[in-house]
Amino acid sequence: MLTLLAFAMVATFMTLIMTGRVSALVALILTPVAFGLLAGHGADLGPMMLDGVKALAPTGVMLAFAILFFGLMTDAGLFDPLVRLIVRVVHGDPVRIVVGSAVLALLVSMDGDGSTTYLxxxxxxxxxxxxxxxxxxxxxxxxxxxxxxxxxxxxxxPTARAASALHLDAGDVFVPMIPAMLAGAAFILLAAYVLGRGERRRLAALSSDGTVRDPGDADLTEDLVRTNDLTERPKLILANLALTLALLAGLVLGVLPLPVLFMIATAIALVLNYPALAAQKARIAAHAPNILPVISLIFAAGIFTGILNGTGMTDAMAGSVTGLIPPALGPHMAPVTALVAMPFTFFISNDAFYFGILPILSQAAAAHGITPVEMARASLTGQAVHLLSPLVPSTYLLVGLVRVELAQHQRFTLAWAVALSLVLLGAGILTGVIPLAG
Structure with a gap:
């Protein structure tokens, strides 16, 4: 019964947001509360929800101050030289812009933090x-x-979770996957080229003469680069660059927890660029509309995960997935795990999958000669689909920054994410780091 309720809750939630019946905020709060009551939990739902909110509170704090920090850097004009460089390179061509976006994303995302990449x-x-x-x-x-x-x-x-769950060295899991990652990067560039070509045709069809209008670099730069004397700080660009690089270095090195690093960097940025109290209040107020929707969704997601975990629904879903795999698929547990990882890391957290489901699958695979490290690699190939999950906090940051609805983003990206996961799996099998059969 608990397993059925768990799947019904997830299905109801996804239906509500994909069809646009209610906002993601409403669905994240009311859906789990309703199903928690159906599961026989009443007064104990409160502590469950608070536990979930507390678990995501550091993420909410980090995102709030990260948005404010990068907003301040934009106000001060730190990114204006980068915008000018991009404009000179792309020359207003949709294909170059889209492919350039993919290249920039692949380079910046090497720090492993999605939120920083998106910002x-x-x-x-x-x-x-x-x-x-x-x-x-x-x-x-x-x-x-x-x-x-x-x-x-x-x-x-995810690699650290898989390695910890199966008692492996993270390097043994990661290094052999580098060729597969390169194949995935190549696929992303191909996807960017295809999407860019489509945009070029669409924009040409919209123009009166059938060609994409190519404004000059000077015109584009004038439109894109801020010219607000009240907020720009051109004389402080080197100081702001040093502060940003120090922050990114701290993120990579793990000097302090992410929320603390962003809080300190934001406070320094405010004092450095806007020492007057009135100016600081004005900048915070200006970015508040960007911050509130994101962090409210983060805390709403905490209620969803808190009830999902507190009622035992996560464990019930984990147990059901192992029971659904036929014994005949035992020799093929590595690719089965890769395929299972896509939907299950979408519906439940990475922690629940890697610490709850992966060890069970790995034990079943061991009987067919498939090693834990091979299972760990297979489990990582579905991360592109996982990042589409409404339970991933940084996803709300992304859709907020580009100003689209979560359901729109999921519908547009899902097919590409599944294709990327299959490319990673196929490359892993071809290079021998993921066995097709034990």
Whole structure:
């Protein structure tokens, strides 16, 4: 009964947001509460929800201050030179812009943190997409696909979870996957080229003479680069660059927890660029509309995960997946695990999958000579689909930055994410790091 309720809750939630019946905020709160009551939980739902909110509170704090920090850097004009460089390179060509977005995303996302990738890339590319009339869903899609590949790095999170769950060295899991990651990166660039060509044709069809209007670099730069004397700080660009690089270095090195790093960097940025109290209040107020929708969704997701875990629905779903795999598929447990990882890391958290389901699958695979490290590699190939999950906090940041609805993003990106996961799996099998059969 609990398993049925769990799947029904997930199905109801996805139906509500995919059909646009209610907002994601409403669905994340009311759906689990209703099914928690059906599961026989009343007064104990409160502590479950608070546990979920507490678990995501650091993420909410981090995102709030990260949005404010990069917003301040944009106000101060830090990214204006980057915008000018991009404009000179792309020359207003949709294909170059879209492919350039993919290249930028693959480079920036190597730090393994999706939130930072989304903030940096959207700050640079969203104004250009809007100015050229490009579909913002393409940018959201490419950024998420890039993170789906670079999440396999040991510092990205999933690899560390898989290694910890199966008592492996993260390097043994990651290094042999590098050729598959390169294949995934090549697929993303191909996807960017295809999407860019489609945008070029669409924009040409919209123009009166059948060609894409190619404004000059000077015109584009004038439109895209801010010219607000009240907020720009051109004399402080080197100081702001040093502060941003120090922040990114701290993120990679793990000097302090991410929320703390962003809080400190934001406070320094405010004092450095806007020492007057009135100016600081004005900048915070200006970025509040971008912050509130994101962090409210983060805390709403905490209620969803808190009830999902507290009622035992996560464990029930984990047990059901292992029971559904026929014994005849035992010798093929590595590719089966890769395929199973796509939907299950979408519906439940990475922690629940890697610590709850993967060890059970690995034990079943061991009887057919498939090693734990091979199972760990197979489990990582579905991360592109996982990042589309409404339970991933950074997803809300991405859709907020590009100003699209979560359901729109999921519908547009899902096929590309599944294709990328299959490319990673296929490359892993071809290179021998993921066995097709034991």
């Amino acid at each position: 940096i890339c959207c700050t640079a590319m969203v104004p250009l997409y809007r100015r050229m009339g490009l579909n913002p869903l393409i940018l959201a899609c490419l950024l998420m696909l890039a993170c789906g590949v670079t999440n396999i790095t040991p510092w990205g999170g």
